[in-house]
Amino acid sequence: MSDQNGEIKKMMIILSKATLENVYAAFVLANGARMEGIEAEMFFTFFGLEAIHKKKLEHLHIATVGNPAMHMPTLLGGLPGMESLATTMMKKEMEKIDMPEVHEFLDILKASGVKLWACKLAMDMFHYKKEDMYDDVDGVITVGDFYKQGSGTGTHMLFI
Amino acid sequence: MEKALAGTILHVNEEGFMTDLSQWNEEIGKALAAESNIILTPRHWEVIHYLQDQYRKEIPLSIRKIGKSGVVDIKEFYALFPNAPLKTSAKIAGIPKPASCI
Numbered sequence: 204m205s206d207q208n209g210e211i212k213k214m215m216i217i218l219s220k221a222t223l224e225n226v227y228a229a230f231v232l233a234n235g236a237r238m239e240g241i242e243a244e245m246f247f248t249f250f251g252l253e254a255i256h257k258k259k260l261e262h263l264h265i266a267t268v269g270n271p272a273m274h275m276p277t278l279l280g281g282l283p284g285m286e287s288l289a290t291t292m293m294k295k296e297m298e299k300i301d302m303p304e305v306h307e308f309l310d311i312l313k314a315s316g317v318k319l320w321a322c323k324l325a326m327d328m329f330h331y332k333k334e335d336m337y338d339d340v341d342g343v344i345t346v347g348d349f350y351k352q353g354s355g356t357g358t359h360m361l362f363i
Numbered sequence: 364m365e366k367a368l369a370g371t372i373l374h375v376n377e378e379g380f381m382t383d384l385s386q387w388n389e390e391i392g393k394a395l396a397a398e399s400n401i402i403l404t405p406r407h408w409e410v411i412h413y414l415q416d417q418y419r420k421e422i423p424l425s426i427r428k429i430g431k432s433g434v435v436d437i438k439e440f441y442a443l444f445p446n447a448p449l450k451t452s453a454k455i456a457g458i459p460k461p462a463s464c465i
Contacts, residue, residue: 235464238426240446301425301465311427314437 212357213242215349218251220363222266223290223305226254227297229363230308237315245312246349248322251363252329255319255337260305264290306337313339318352320344369394380453380460384415387457395455399446403455407443410435411456418458424449425463 214236218229229245236243253259267273267280267289279285294304303311312319321336321343333343344352353360366375369390374382379398381387392411396403403411413434417424426449430437444451449461 231464234426237441238447238449238463301427301463303427303465307427311430311437314430315426315441 210357211236211241211359213244213353213355213359215244215246215353215358215360217246217248217349217360217362218254219249221250221253221259221263223263223293224265225363226251226263226305227302227308229254230305230312232361232363233312233317234308234315237312237317242316243312244318244320244349244352246320246322246344246346248325248346249328252321252325252331252336254305255309255321255340256331256335257337258335260309260337263305265293309337309339320349320352322346322349376459378460381457382459384418384457387415391457392455395457399444399451399455401444401451401455404443406435406439407452407455410440410443410452414452414456414458418456423463424453424461425465427465 214232216229216233218226220226229251233243233245247255253263264286267275267285268277270280273280273289309319318341319337319339321331321333321340323343323345326332326343333340364375364377366373366379371386371391373386373391376382393403396407401407413432414424417428422428426437426440429435429440429449435443440448440452449463453459453461
């Protein structure tokens with residue numbers, strides 16, 4: 204820490220969830236790092252893989268159940284169509300603040316130099332193939348490979 | 364705060380961003396770019412003039428808007444202004460630091 208004053212050089216962001224609020228949090232953190240001149244790499248594992256799955260990434264939802272910030276009774280949040288409704292409302296608000304859709308956000312991340320890695324173990328578990336995923340995914344790697352990517356001083360890891 | 368650059372006393376904030384665009388000229392732009400180790404090419408100038416134009420129109424800047432500007436795409440933007448492109452280019456253009464997360 205002392206030789207580089209605790210400066211953040213690289214953010215390694217692990218996304219394990221597919222709820223829209225978590226996906227966006229991870230994307231904003233990765234993009235925000237690049238905007239500050241900090242390197243960023245993302246590791247998509249378990250349900251987080253849906254954020255880079257071609258057929259699924261446009262259909263991610265926010266969670267209306269088990270999410271106290273929705274201020275909605277759990278039973279109501281579980282009604283059919285409630286997640287879609289909440290998601291549509293949130294997407295409208297996000298467009299107003301210039302937040303891109305998931306696919307466009309991935310394009311921005313790639314153009315900004317963020318590396319996107321799919322977790323091999325989770326890919327095997329869900330029977331996903333590389334061609335099922337967003338075209339510009341950098342590769343399917345193990346957790347060990349991901350740690351190796353993060354070696355060096357000033358690297359921080361974040362689990363979402 | 365004040366800062367002497369390219370023969371002018373500039374009004375700047377504590378982060379070195381100019382606070383009065385009317386003081387800006389191309390010589391100052393070049394000197395500010397040199398501080399970030401950037402030599403300005405015609406492509407840089409196109410981006411800088413676009414940023415100033417957006418600022419005069421009071422349109423907030425973001426990486427996404429830059430990408431859709433038709434002036435430069437995001438990849439080239441990062442190549443032209445490595446290390447924090449939006450901040451660096453705004454500083455060279457003499458406009459305030461964009462308060463954008465996207």
